[in-house]
Amino acid sequence: MNTRYLAQNTSLILATCILSSCASMDALVSAPGVSLRNVQLTDFDFSGQTFLLSFDITNPNSFPLPINKVSYGVELDGQRFASGNVECAVVIAAQGDGEIVISVELDLLRTAPQLLYIVRDGATRDISYELKGQLGVDIPFAKPLTFKRTGEIRLSAR
Secondary structure, three states: OHHHHHHHHHHHHHHHHHHHHHHHHHHHOOOOEEEEEEEEEEEEEOOEEEEEEEEEEEOOOOOOEEEEEEEEEEEEOOEEEEEEEEEEEEEEOOOOEEEEEEEEEEOHHHHOHHHHHHHHHOOOOOEEEEEEEEEEEOOOOOOOEEEEEEEEEOOEEO
């Protein structure tokens, strides 16, 4: 009977420790800074347009940050431009900077004619953007890290 009681209590203590370490893991991993560095038009025709979105990432943590997924939403000049989920394998050095580049294919002529004007004007003037999403990290028990950023950017063509 004592061994059964001891086994149950040990299991309960172990489960409590695991759950408390999960809760404290979120507090140990600080969210990185994410900004939109560049939106580059790489291909343009009437069937679609291809853009490269470049994100700068700053890791404030004292350990490397292994990123395995990016969920993002980008608005340009108040209009929804692109959103999606991308699997990746990027490690941002401890207290360092890195970059993630995502290729996005759009059909601006069908989906959002107003974005065509923004893309055209964005080559000659800075336009406002809002970037938000989550970074999935390959750290046991860590939840995705949320980011949100606003700023201005000039679009470029290759």
